[in-house]
Every structure is written in structure tokens, then in C-alpha cells.
Amino acid sequence: MHAFYIAGNFNDNLSPDSDLSNIGAYLQKHYLTVKGLDELTERFGLSKSHLCRIFKQHTGVTITHYINALRMQYAYKLIIGTNIPIKDIYIMCGYENSQYFNRVFKKIRGCTPSSARREARKTQMWNYDE
Numbered sequence: 667m668h669a670f671y672i673a674g675n676f677n678d679n680l681s682p683d684s685d686l687s688n689i690g691a692y693l694q695k696h697y698l699t700v701k702g703l704d705e706l707t708e709r710f711g712l713s714k715s716h717l718c719r720i721f722k723q724h725t726g727v728t729i730t731h732y733i734n735a736l737r738m739q740y741a742y743k744l745i746i747g748t749n750i751p752i753k754d755i756y757i758m759c760g761y762e763n764s765q766y767f768n769r770v771f772k773k774i775r776g777c778t779p780s781s782a783r784r785e786a787r788k789t790q791m792w793n794y795d796e
Contacts, residue, residue: 686720686721686724686725688710689706689710689717689721692706692709692710693729693732693733693736694736697733697736697737697740697760698737698758698759698760699760700733700760703717703718703729703730706729717729734770734774735774737761737770738759738770738774738775740759741755741756741758741759741767741771741779742771742775742782744758744759745779745782745783745786746783746786752764752780756768756779767779
């Protein structure tokens with residue numbers, strides 16, 4: 667499985683006065699509602715190219731990948747821990763298109779949302795307390 671792990675605190679390697687410390691905190695809080703780079707560049711007063719360059723330099727991933735990874739962590743928790751239909755989960759996670767959601771999920775998690783749920787249910791079936 668190719669799960670993308672996100673460290674607990676985005677700001678660990680950044681100085682407090684860094685543009686990225688504010689951006690990282692914002693993304694960790696609003697990853698489900700961020701609509702794109704335009705929103706971030708307007709909010710933080712940075713050009714797209716500068717924002718993308720400094721983000722990738724400090725994190726090793728693109729902003730889009732980072733947002734998608736945060737969303738996929740949340741989606742995965744919902745998929746394996748609830749009975750919410752996957753068609754509702756992708757909307758809850760900020761995606762408008764199920765095909766794009768499925769593609770991103772598979773790229774980050776290494777399996778489809780439905781296969782993740784199926785595997786989790788198989789595992790849960792054999793884990794019971796007496």
C-alpha cells in the first residue's frame with residue numbers, strides 16, 4: 667500500500683515568521699473547504715509560482731498533493747469507520763467528482779475506496795471481544 671503519511675505538525679521544520687507556518691496551519695484546519703491555489707494566493711498575498719515553489723521546497727510535495735493527502739486521511743477514516751455511502755464521503759471530503767476522488771484515493775492509498783472498505787470489514791469481522 668502506498669499510503670502518504672503526514673506528520674502531526676506541519677510547522678516542525680519552519681520558522682515562526684515563515685509564510686509557510688501560517689499556510690500550513692490554515693491547510694490543516696481548512697483542508698476540506700480549500701477550493702484551490704487562487705484562494706490561498708489571495709488569502710496570503712503570494713503569487714502562485716512563489717507559493718508552489720516555497721511549499722515544495724519545504725515539504726517535498728506539492729500543495730495539491732498535501733491537500734489531497736489530508737483529505738484522503740479523513741476519507742479513509744470515514745470509509746473504514748462508518749457506514750456512510752462512499753458517494754457521500756467524496757462530497758464531504760471536498761470533491762465534486764467521484765471519478766477524480768477514486769483516482770486520487772487509489773494514488774495515495776494504493777487501493778480503491780470500495781476495496782478499502784471491503785478489506786476493513788473483513789478484518790473487523792475477525793476482531794471481536796468476548
